[in-house]
Amino acid sequence: MSKASFKMTATLSAVALSMAATVVLAGPAKAEELWDPYLRGVFEGQAAGALPPPGVYGELDNYWTSYGNYLNNNGTKEPGHLSALVEVPIVLWVPGIKILGADYAAAIGQPIDFTRTKLFGHTGGGNWGTYNTILVPGMLSWALPDHVFVRTGLTVLLDDASSTMGDVYKGKLTNGGAPSGNAYTTIQPDFGVSWLYDGWNLSVGTHYAIPVSGNKSNGINYRSAAQFSADYTVTKTIGAWTAGIGGEQENQFSRDTVTVNGVSVPGRQTSNYGVGPILGYQFANGVGVMGYWNHSFATKSDVAGDFFNLRLTAAF
Template structure:
């Protein structure tokens, strides 16, 4: 099967998740989901986070970044993602230990070539552990390891799948610089090691990616700037042990981003990002909202 035919088949049978989603072009991580304060440290305690996302795309691109022109193609996904973070007050390697877990709740609709399918339910769970460092009141960093588990519903014959049916391991490095009256910047850098989908004997290639945010604090709780993501698959997909030519996914997104800090331990961020230069994946836009509050 040539790469274009392979990708079209994958795109119609394996669309999934809260973001652009094919087995050959998607990701277990929702690229662009993080924003300002992604790498910020926190004092000991338990914290609740809520991510809200709406993603829409009517374009599927091939390996050269050109639209495949699939008649009636459209993906719409809305997700609410609760996340729990625990900082127990334990020092490890000079930093503060933290653990977290998140579980997406997703509504997904996929249409193509006169057919459509909708699904709602629980997506793939992510759990992780990290160590945070406070270098100054403004500068923070963290190292972490996340594990995404195939807890979401999946059927290889369906157009719409909320789960991906494979696990991923992701080492992370995060940076945060915060100044209420100056520059603010964040990076969440990750590398995905994807496991095999046993139902299709398909292994998505390893992927380097990062979310970013950069802006300026106005001194009244508001920070205004831009944010988005960059992703680059570093290894080819494999099926039945055979590497698939032209199967690497890449792309980026950028858009306006803002943060409001209530000054009492809680804050909110919002971002509207537009995807560009996507290869082997859907290209659309997404609204992301994040709220963080101590419990």
């Protein structure tokens, strides 16, 4: 499998920051975080279980969201809008080392985002910010019989975003600014499996984000529940072209924990699903381009609408 034919179909096991619910609702008792710990569907179109040949690779995801609705716990629409441009540069290193019979790799990413919100009477954004730095100290990929590949890894999201919900509560953001990240570290185990044969890529990539701490400010203690995410890919490559369909899901299996001045209030429990087409092209110089669009079809306690990602990949 050559670098060109692989099209850098593996990068970080999990780049973060899906657009979640919103910044601030009607009052402190309804405060919610802005960011989910995983960017919806960001790895659709890639081989979730495999790694490229040894080398250093670069990727830039240009991710645009336009979510015209917020759906509450009952799935009922509420007025509002959230849009964002998320730039996710990634460097992947595959040194050619074997561990337990698997290929080893490591990666780093530093997303930045430009966000606009108009939800629940709150308008904010119009500013750039850096999201939590993403480190993948290790991932391992095994090539199994019958063209099956399995990959596992660990992603760490550092508590170093340029602005957070804690800054909002403390009054540190002015001029309608919106938070650009989370005020806590996240640990995320990742697991992916792929069937790669005769140009086909059937892949499922899964991620389980576990917040290490909560968000405490001005009497508000907000702690996100762990969140499961998955990306799905069915594509066929013919010559330089790749086409197919992708999908994504995010689910919290319990509610977020929220207390205001020591009093518990209901937290949200997110779920969302989306699906859409994928189209890619591999240039002769080794640069790959892939674009895909997803539309939400089932959402609760989250924003819903459309996202588009244009991915550029190359071997250094």
